[in-house]
Amino acid sequence: MSALPLSLSEVLSKRFGDRYSISQALREQHGRGESHHTPAIPDAVVFAENTQEVADIVRLCAAESVPVIAFGAGTSLEGHLTAVRGGISIDLSRMAKITRISSEDLDCTVEAGVTREQLNTHLRDMGLFFPIDPGANASIGGMTATRASGTNAVRYGTMRENVLGLTVVLPNGQIIRTGGRARKSSAGYDLTRLFVGSEGTLGIITEVTLRLYGIPETISAALCSFESVEQAVAAAIQVVQLGIPVARMELMDRGLIKAVNAYSNLSLKLEDTLAFEFHGSPAGVQEQVEMVAAIVAENDGRDFEWANAAEERNRLWKARHSAFYAVVSQRENAKGWSSDVCVPVSELSGCILKTRELLKDCSVPAAILGHVGDGNYHVVFAVDPNNRQELDEVASINKKMVQYAISVGGTSTGEHGVGTGKIAYLRAEHGDAVDLMAVIKNAIDPAGIMNPGKVLPN
Amino acid sequence: MSALPLSLSEVLSKRFGDRYSISQALREQHGRGESHHTPAIPDAVVFAENTQEVADIVRLCAAESVPVIAFGAGTSLEGHLTAVRGGISIDLSRMAKITRISSEDLDCTVEAGVTREQLNTHLRDMGLFFPIDPGANASIGGMTATRASGTNAVRYGTMRENVLGLTVVLPNGQIIRTGGRARKSSAGYDLTRLFVGSEGTLGIITEVTLRLYGIPETISAALCSFESVEQAVAAAIQVVQLGIPVARMELMDRGLIKAVNAYSNLSLKLEDTLAFEFHGSPAGVQEQVEMVAAIVAENDGRDFEWANAAEERNRLWKARHSAFYAVVSQRENAKGWSSDVCVPVSELSGCILKTRELLKDCSVPAAILGHVGDGNYHVVFAVDPNNRQELDEVASINKKMVQYAISVGGTSTGEHGVGTGKIAYLRAEHGDAVDLMAVIKNAIDPAGIMNPGKVLPN
Missing domain, CATH: 3.30.70.2190 (Alpha-Beta Plaits)
Incomplete structure (x- = not known):
């Protein structure tokens, strides 16, 4: 939508050289995740190498009211990366340093672009591991921003329980540190948990302090x-x-x-x-x-x-x-659509039964999988992204599944996040609490430049 | 400070009858916790019996810019209950219903005035328990508001990990529900965790949904x-x-x-x-x-x-x-001053050593105790609240202990909260993140009526 002001483009180009790009291919790659959502390409991509650079980019964009969207490993499933109002994609994949590991305190600090496989490979020889495992080789920053979880959450919790602290670049370019290294604290508002799951709409997470665990005997x-x-x-x-x-x-x-x-x-x-x-x-x-x-x-x-x-x-x-890719590969040129709900365990059986009924006459390949210990399950559909009828059919199944989950006390998304895909359900799930979320969003990002069009309804 | 507008007093008196009181004794009892902090008495006390009543009181107070302070069991240790700018103390102790228990989902919903002992007595016959145990028989609402933890946190986590959802009355009298009953969710900002530990400064918690556990074999x-x-x-x-x-x-x-x-x-x-x-x-x-x-x-x-x-x-x-009371009872007419820091476990030995040095020449009875598995420990001092010199001496020890804990990556309070007692350390611990806390506070409570003078520096 918003074309990039020439002055901003020039400043960024001068400052970042070939780490600033307006190449069509690169922009396209940065305007989509891994799912069915229609891509929306950013006006430019900058590869940041440290927190200060992210702060500088955000400050420059803020001055021109240009949107900024953080990009990690590109494994989003709910349209988080789509530049629906244009702007700059800040690619954090080169911020991949493991800054500090303490085997005594069972914690570490990593840059946002470190991926979970990279971290675990690094930790293995120390007898440690980081359990949160959403399947994809996502970046730790992205996992934090979407409050990811995955297969091990039934035992080890989610990113909510395993992030101890953050470095965040705020919408005005200010750098703050939240949380700390103590296992617990009652000192002030829990800003860490506010940014965990905020999907880049309140600030850009550039460093994460994580809990670690000893590899079991x-x-x-x-x-x-x-x-x-x-x-x-x-x-x-x-x-x-x-x-x-x-x-x-x-x-x-x-x-x-x-x-x-x-x-x-x-x-x-x-x-x-x-x-x-x-x-x-x-x-x-x-x-x-x-x-x-x-x-x-x-x-x-x-x-x-x-x-x-x-x-x-x-x-x-x-x-x-590889379940997601396995289902998608059943059809040529298909895209995956992964629905994601989570319900109280006592409601899980009924929900899955209901979902299986909904799938009975479904015209596209679909499979059910789930982290059932948490009451969290997915349906993965292999859809033709150019076939409107198919998309409508799956959207309708998805809608019924989500509405049913909410009606029994569950959530519209257990781990994939809201992005653009679940915005429509936020009010059904949270009622007037959505207004409070908007109050917080507007207070922290009054110009609305942080990943606009995500999480909150307009 | 602020005298109560007569009109408000009349409205509340008419609406709540003998559940509204301006008796000196009752106000004094509501203007203090259990520690050394100088009491500051509210202008009146109202005993609320349900969420709607809390909302009505808050709305009436908001219209007159009169402060409101939630009161649970009165076991605060850091001055949370002191009416430093006057106002209405809303006593929630009669909101003591256990609304719902699900042994299938291992969760329950309780009103804020339910105490932890009341809850566990009720749960025992079902083979369930709620592990968070700060020692005092605090109310669940108060424990949520201060992000309490205690002896079992090393295994079961703190209130942060064990609160699934909340009912909250906002500063404008609006009632919202946060979180839900699913074990995990990525649907929107984590308002639950924002209110957990907010000490009544963002809203009044009236209902809490908690995780429960089976009593171990x-x-x-x-x-x-x-x-x-x-x-x-x-x-x-x-x-x-x-x-x-x-x-x-x-x-x-x-x-x-x-x-x-x-x-x-x-x-x-x-x-x-x-x-x-x-x-x-x-x-x-x-x-x-x-x-x-x-x-x-x-x-x-x-x-x-x-x-x-x-x-x-x-x-x-x-x-x-009873450790706190045991130390205090060593002196007649003494008050307890319980310091509370939490550090990375690797720093715990050094911190306790440092603390013991500080205590060597201390003129008042003092003892060290701690939830050392979390790196959290306390020093309890028995002080004469009327002896300025003693208070200054303990304040100086406390200050050095807190500053040292912060300098090694720890926190100024592991579980007691900020109240008025730890405000001075918030910026040393969180730096510019304190400004973001203030942005959030001002956005949610622009008139500053919610437990003013607590958590955030002026």
């Missing part, structure tokens, strides 16, 4: 198949309600197994499946496994198939992580 | 004494660093043991002591105990003294919980 993974999704979900709910501290508990329906087998060249049984991972001491893991096995048997689950060797486990989770 | 408690505080702390740090999931790990120095023995009629060994509690399955607890015992032995700790029977355990923790 024993890690065990297993697959377990069921005759029906309902039985798999029933088993999962019992595991949660008994408080068994499983590290992962993932639902993959028959349709997903088929897609994953084809995509990752596996031969998993074509049945509705729960995938587990257990962390702990040898005795602790053994105890968890016995309790879970009893619950699985009660729900007519088949025997566990173990994947205990690290390579087997990695193959299993890699396959699970 | 096995609970075991033990005391272990050491030759020095340094050795006790070294052992505690190793327990944390190895990730042993102890449920409680409390430091009580020799001075505290003496006070507690006298106050609670016990005969604990007069040594620097760690008190542990272990939760889990029989085998899990056994495993934790063995690991902790090895660490204790390495640090020259004496054998465990077990307190496994429920009554023994209750006696032990009751004694620990």
Whole structure:
């Protein structure tokens, strides 16, 4: 929409040289995530290399009321990266330094562009890991901005629980630090949690202090198949309600197994499946496994198939992580549309049943998968982004699924964020609290330059 | 300061009858917490019975720019309840309904005036408990407003991690609901966490949705004494660093043991002591105990003294919980001054050493105690509130202790909150982020009627 003022373009070009670009290909790459949302390309892209540079860019843009959109690894699923009002995409992928690791305090500070795989590769030799794992190799900054979670959240929590502090560039270019390194604090408003999940609409996160964990002494993974999704979900709910501290508990329906087998060249049984991972001491893991096995048997689950060797486990989770791409690859030139709701665990069975009814006559490939230990599940659709009818059909299913989740006390998005895709549901979920969100947004970003058109309804 | 407009007084009196009071004794009781801070009495007290009443009171006060201060159980330690600019104290203690409990979802919703003991008594027969335990029998609303934690936080987290949603009356009298019942959500700004720890300065919390936990199959408690505080702390740090999931790990120095023995009629060994509690399955607890015992032995700790029977355990923790009162009761007519810092665990030993140096020549009774698993510890002083010299002496020790904690990456308050007592340290801890807190405060409460004079510097 807004064309870039020539003066701003010149200043940025002079300051950043070939790290400033208006190339069409680069702009296109920065105006989309990985999903079906219609791209909207920014007017230019700048690659920032440190917090001060981000602050300088934001200050220059603020002076001209030009929008700024932070870009990490580009793995967004709800349109967060689309430059719906033009502006500058600030690419943080070169801010990829792991600044500090303390194995004594089990924490670290990283630049926003560090990806979770990069961090975990770095940590491995120290016997540490960072558990939050949304599947994609997202940047830590992006994961923080969308309040990401994923497969390990049932045991380790989400970004909300695992971010201790932040460096943030505010809309006026000011740099602040929030939180700290103490495990807990009652000193003032929780700005850290305000920025976690704010999707770049209140400021740009440039550094993140994270909690770390020791790699468990024993890690065990297993697959377990069921005759029906309902039985798999029933088993999962019992595991949660008994408080068994499983590290992962993932639902993959028959349709997903088929897609994953084809995509990752596996031969998993074509049945509705729960995938587990257990962390702990040898005795602790053994105890968890016995309790879970009893619950699985009660729900007519088949025997566990173990994947205990690290390579087997990695193959299993890699396959699970590629679920989105596996479903999409079932059709040529398709795009993925990943719906994402989260409900109280007691409502999970009913929600999934309802969703399966909605999918019965769906004309495009779709599969159900989910972090069922948290009550969070997705439907991934493979859509033709140029087929209006298909998009409308999926939008209608998505809408009914989200409305149902909200009606039983759930949320329109468990982990993907609002972006542009879930704005329409925000008021149904939060009521007048949305007005308070807008008060905060307007106070912090009165000119509305931070990732405009995202999170809040107009 | 501000005298109450007669018209407001008449309206409130008419509406609330004998639930509205200007009695001197009642106002005095509502103008102080439990610590040394100079009381400041409100102009009137209203006992609210539901959220709508709170909203009506706030709306009436807003129209006249009269301050409102929420009052729960009166256990504040940092001057949160002092009516430093006069106004109305809204007493929420009659809002004591447990509205909803779901054993399936392990959550509940309670009115703000429910106390933690009331809640746990109610939950016991259902096999559930709410772990956050600041010692005092505080109200859940007050614990939420100060981001409380306490002895169990090392295992179960703080109010930050355990509040799922809130009902809040905003400064204009609007009622909003934040959060929800899903275990996680990425839908919009985290208003829940913004109100958790906001100390009544952004709105009044009237209902809280909490996570609950199943009562562990096995609970075991033990005391272990050491030759020095340094050795006790070294052992505690190793327990944390190895990730042993102890449920409680409390430091009580020799001075505290003496006070507690006298106050609670016990005969604990007069040594620097760690008190542990272990939760889990029989085998899990056994495993934790063995690991902790090895660490204790390495640090020259004496054998465990077990307190496994429920009554023994209750006696032990009751004694620990009365630590504040035990220290204060060592002097007639004394008031307690409880300092509260929290640092990265790697800095804990140095901080406590520094604190012990500061205490060497202290002229008033003082004892060190702490939730050392989180890096959080307190010094409780028994002060004569009318002796300026004493207050200055303790203030000076407190200041040095807080400044040191901040200098090593810690916080000025781990769990007591800012109130009036820690305002002076907020900028040293958070730098320019304090300005952003003020932007948020001014946007939500432009007239400044919500618990004025607390949290933020003028």
